Amino acid sequence: MKAIWRRQAGFLALLAALLGAGALAALAVSAIRVLPAALAAPGPPGTPQAAQPAIPQKLEVSQGGYFYIILPGPPQQWPARFNGQAVPVYPAGKNSIIWLAASYELKPGPYLLEAGTDRPIRVQIQVKAHAFPVQALAVSAAQEQIVRPEDPAVAAREQQEVRAVDAARSHSSPHPLWQGAFIWPVQGHISSEFGLIRKVNGRITGRHSGLDIAAPAGTPVLASNSGVVVLARNLLLTGNTVILDHGWGLTTSYLHMSQLQVHEGQQVRRGQVIGTVGATGFATGPHLHWTAHLSGGFIDPRILLNQGPPGVAP
Ligand SMILES: [Zn+2]
Structure with a gap:
């Protein structure tokens, strides 16, 4: 034994x-749709509908869920960091997407997503506890x-x-x-x-x-x-x-x-x-x-x- x-x-x-x-x-189970409804409209994968995506200032997500933002222009313009770590940026039609997990290992609280070089955009990611x-x-x-x-x-x-x-x-x-x-x-x-x-x-x-x-x-x-x-x-x-x-x-x-x-x-x-x-x-x-x-x-x-x-x- x-x-x-x-x-x-x-x-x-x-x-x-x-x-x-x-x-x-x-930890957590459910994710939240984090895009405004207009951007979340179903479209062919990789080609979000909005030509000029609106960038939110804050998103909420549960542990174990995901969040994403769409940025205008190609990924080369948006080197990105989440919680201090470099994260991938992918092409999404003429735009770029940052799509990330809110790991169950993240403690609940605010985290920072940054993208860009000269004047980087900053989005607060509020990770909510999941039981x-x-x-x-x-x-x-x-x-x-x-x-x-x-x-x-x-x-x-x-x-x-x-x-x-x-x-x-x-x-x-x-x-x-x-x-x-x-x-x-x-x-x-x-x-x-x-x-x-x-x-x-x-x-x-x-x-x-x-x-x-x-x-x-x-x-x-x-x-x-x-x-x-x-x-x-x-x-x-x-x-x-x-x-x-x-x-x-x-x-x-x-x-x-x-x-x-x-x-x-x-x-x-x-x-x-x-x-x-x-x-x-x-x-x-x-x-x-x-x-x-x-x-x-x-x-x-x-x-x-x-x-x-x-x-x-x-
Ligand atoms: Zn198992």
């Missing part, structure tokens, strides 16, 4: 690292203090895999690759919530970066939208894993599958089968762990179903 716990604790920590979890703060569920585990003090030395070979492979995942997400298409609304990759019940806070003896040990959708082993897994396969391989912790790039910094990931049915570099259409539900990697039963990652932060994938990406009516 102790051995199992130690192994699981190690895996959970590594899984958290791999998936980008690991922070504190309460994420908490999964509390109690273990004995002896168990909690046990630290199992990692096998260096395993640790090295895990580090390599983390780099591969980061690299796969780092070069997104400058143009949207999606077609219309996003769809559920598999039907099933949600067995673990997005942003779930894991606590061991009261201490936060990790965050759940996506949705776990329980479904029978072998159920086909569909591409939630069109894109390019930027990673399709077996990883130690996440098993058979596919990452799809949809452009503008958005990727979706599909973990623990029993089979991979696509290869890296392949273009896939929305609804195309990319694999089958399984329990490979660190998983206790067949399910699909599904994530949506947007330029450095995870968002609740349901937002893509309910609200769509910018410019697409769900």
Whole structure:
């Protein structure tokens, strides 16, 4: 039992690292449409309707949601920073778009988005708290203090895999690759919530970066939208894993599958089968762990179903 716990604790920590979890703060689920209605009108992806977009002074977004602004002219005019970090700017027709996650790791409060050089525009991003569920585990003090030395070979492979995942997400298409609304990759019940806070003896040990959708082993897994396969391989912790790039910094990931049915570099259409539900990697039963990652932060994938990406009516 102790051995199992130690192994699981190690895996959970590594899984958290791999998936980008690991922070504190309460988290969030829903995003808000942040554009004025006139700008939010559905149009073809990448071609927002307004010729001269109005730039808001302040936007509100919940933890785990997204926000965006449209700026006039090409991206070269708008080097941008959010919370002090450089962020990508993509072309959107004759305009530019900055589309970012309000990570569940951001504490609620005001943040600054700046774009431009000489007289940069400044938008206050007000991140609102979201009440994420908490999964509390109690273990004995002896168990909690046990630290199992990692096998260096395993640790090295895990580090390599983390780099591969980061690299796969780092070069997104400058143009949207999606077609219309996003769809559920598999039907099933949600067995673990997005942003779930894991606590061991009261201490936060990790965050759940996506949705776990329980479904029978072998159920086909569909591409939630069109894109390019930027990673399709077996990883130690996440098993058979596919990452799809949809452009503008958005990727979706599909973990623990029993089979991979696509290869890296392949273009896939929305609804195309990319694999089958399984329990490979660190998983206790067949399910699909599904994530949506947007330029450095995870968002609740349901937002893509309910609200769509910018410019697409769900
Ligand atoms: Zn999961």
